[in-house]
Amino acid sequence: MISATIAANAYDRARPAVAPAEGLPQGASRAAADFARIMDQVDISATGAMRGTTDTHQLVQSIAQAEVALETAVAMRDKVVEAYQEILRMPV
Template identity: 35%
Template sequence: MAIPVNAATNAYASAAKLLQQARPSALNQVAEAGQGDDFAKMLGQAVQGVVDSGKVADTKAMEMVNGRGDMVDVVTAISQTELAMDTMVTVRDRVISAYEEIMRMPI
């Protein structure tokens, strides 16, 4: 089963749109809570980095489809995107785990 290259482009565009929508509300709320400004910036930059690496991988894939790209560049870009995504998922899981542990602490 082949997935159209446009599906990947649409997925990255959707992720970028969600990031732009999340910044004004959720990330600003974290920043307004106190010392969270640096964390909110770091989180936004990390998500933007994943979106950017996805765009690079998509661009490399489109170049290869058009006959101007190199397979090694495509595989490298996809691997970097996969690593960035895995890192973000791991960080998310650790943050959720830390939050759950804090919620279990007795007051």
């Protein structure tokens, strides 16, 4: 049977697999680092909640910040894809 502690420990071990890539442009690198920092905060809060060491208010607050960060990242991705598609439509 999987307990909350086992799940939290497995989650902590898997987190490095989704670290931001190296070699991004300055602005994108800073945005990726900020996004990763916010996601790390929500991960810490979620892990603490699973272990019973984090306040519920802190967890909810960090989830709200993560939601805003994710919406921002998705909007940026959509703009990049839109610009790429516009470049593909240009005659050469």
